[in-house]
Amino acid sequence: MTTQRLTMAQALVQHLAALRIETHDGRVLPYCGGVFGIFGHGNVAGMGEALAAQRDHPAHPLPTYRAHNEQTMAHAAIAYSKASFRERIMAVSTSIGPGATNLVTAAAVAHVNRLPVLLLPGDVFATRRPDPVLQQIEHFGQGDVSANDCFRPVVRYFDRLTRPEQILTALPRAIQVMTDPAACGPVCLALPQDVQTMAFDCPDSFLAPEVLRFRRPPADAAELQRAAELLRGARRPLLVAGGGVLYSQAWDALRAFAEAHGVPVVESHGGKSSLPWDHPLNLGAIGVDGVSGANDLARQADVIFAVGTRLQDFTTGSHALFGQAALLGLNVQPYDAAKWSGQALVADARTGLEQLQPLLQGWTADAAWTAQAKASAAATNQRISAITTNVPQDTLPYDAEVIGAVRDSATELGLDSATHDVALCAAGTLPAELHKLWRAARPGNYHMEYGYSCMGYEVAGGLGVKLARPDQESIVFVGDGSYLMANSELATSVLLGRKMIVVILDNRGYGCIQRLQTATGSPAFNNMLDDCIAPGGEASRIDFALHARALGADAVHVKDVTGLKVAMVQARQATRTQVLVIDTTHTRTTDGGCWWEVAIPEVSAREAVRQARSDYEHAQQQQRL
Secondary structure, X not given: OOEXXXXXXXXXXXXXXXXXXXXXXXXXXXXXXXXXXXXXXXOOOOHHHHHHXXXXXXXXXXXXXXXXXXXXXXXXXXXXXXXXOOOOEEEEEEOOOHHHHOXXXXXXXXXXXXXXXEEEEEEOOOOOOXXXXXXXXXXXXXXXXXXXXXXXXXXXXXXXXXXXXXXXXXXXXXXXXXXXXXXXXXXXXXXXXXXXXXXXXXXXXXXXXXOEEOOOOOOOXXXXXXXXHHHHOOOOEEEEXXXXXXXXXXXXXXXXXXXXXXXXXXXXXXXXXXXXXXXXXXXEEOOOOOOHHHHHHHHHOOEEEEEXXXXXXXXXXXXXXXXXXXXXXXXXXXXXXXXXXXXXXXOOHHHHHHHHHHHHOOOOOOHHHHHHHHHHHHHHHHHHHHHHOOOOOOOOOOHHHHHHHHHHHOHHHOOOHHHHEEEEEOOOOHHHHHHHHOOOOOOOOEEEOXXXXXXXXXXXXXHHHHHHOOOOEEEEEEEHHHHHHOOOHHHHHHHHOOOOEEEEEEOOEOHHHHHHHHHOOOOXXXXXXXXXXXXXXXXXXXXXXXXXXXXXXXXXXXXXXXXXXXXXXXXXXXXXXXXXXXXXOOOOOOOOOOOOOOOOOOOOOOHHHHHHHHHHHHHHOOOOO
């Protein structure tokens, strides 16, 4: 065995740079698209030196991108993976202390959404000679604890390296988790700063890893037979497409299944874009923020075929939307496949759908059911066209009208927004409106972080999408509240020359939560900015366009929807990141949706709260147990 004398950091970086993956379509690409890094004393000398040496390597270059916030650079890395259907990753390197703990929220985002990201936080000295080092957390009762132990609950794999040789097993294990279709999620290798710089004899074989390939686990024969029997007995089946359809790249198999058997399809946030928006059997958004037609059929279905979805409460109406139906879960993760006492079919989504086909020859849903679904889908699309092409007069627009202007601006340049644009969002009112109204005809053109619904994901996520899909327009929809939480990666996008378009909808507060607040019987307070002025304070006047220009973007505050459409045409033709700001109202929303369980106080002096509690208890009776 031949070896090279390398530091642990050098071995890690060289292995990562050499790693290749065979994608589902047969291409062989670098597995790691780059490393986001913010350097501090905990990583600048070790990881920093190794990354600098690899950046321009003639055979295996590994780009390093400087960011402005550890949490948001990790969001960008997560968005990159999501936009790549989990086939590629990015890594993030931080110092110890706050640099590391800033990653914890992002780790939770990746964990909930089943997305891979390689977290490489610095750690305190393994030798403990200089303890307590700057930014070190000291635990009075556990000497081996550091701030990085915060990662343990929110990653799929955690390891703290105390010897340089440990990288030979720790890194492959981390990569194995990230490429496992069932276990996929974030991994964390905590790297003590002295261990990063320690040298060892690294085997040459570690620096020339084999090409990675994804597994497609087939279904168990008995489970497959039971699933086919359940479906063959269904007269009114409904297929719920989740994110697993996209990660498995099962969209062709899904279309073939739906068309062969006349099965209507509804889409969760994660699964939206699995079928083109105008497919006759695509009923659109399901659940709490779904369209009325999709939810109406969900209440009538006799079998729900949940494909690649973890059945989040927004998808199931807190498990009250289709409680009357038998449930079949096709999922690569057994934990998700068997949720809510459903019948499990554990398999890769594409493989499972393909395996079912020969067992379902001759079976179709009732013709009347299929016809009802097609009529509902057509009516929904007509309704969406009407809503999104409305131009309000003498009143502030709401999200639907903004979405329509953004979409239709593509037509002015001879583009089809449904195939060209990736719409991205995470929190507030906008996810509900985009779920109902955004039109996607290309898989992945709807990018919603709605597993953790993390405010502050949006701008950073838009950067990650642009890195993964440079040929498409990365369009970020973000409310004023979420933008204020995290916006610094606007500057990074300019620094890197990765143009995106950010549309800020300014309703002057947390409008979504205020509506929920008043709907549960409480008075409106502490959400809208004008309601939060303290004695001696003054009304908040935030110039978002000026702020965005200060970060290096081109920005404009448009007067109305017509002005937004004109500005969008110009933004599409620009080469630098564009920010468009428009004032909107939080008082209007698009109808549709279903009940969502939000706990209401059992005791209150307010009659409105008591009535909301009564309604709440009545709705709970519909939940699946």
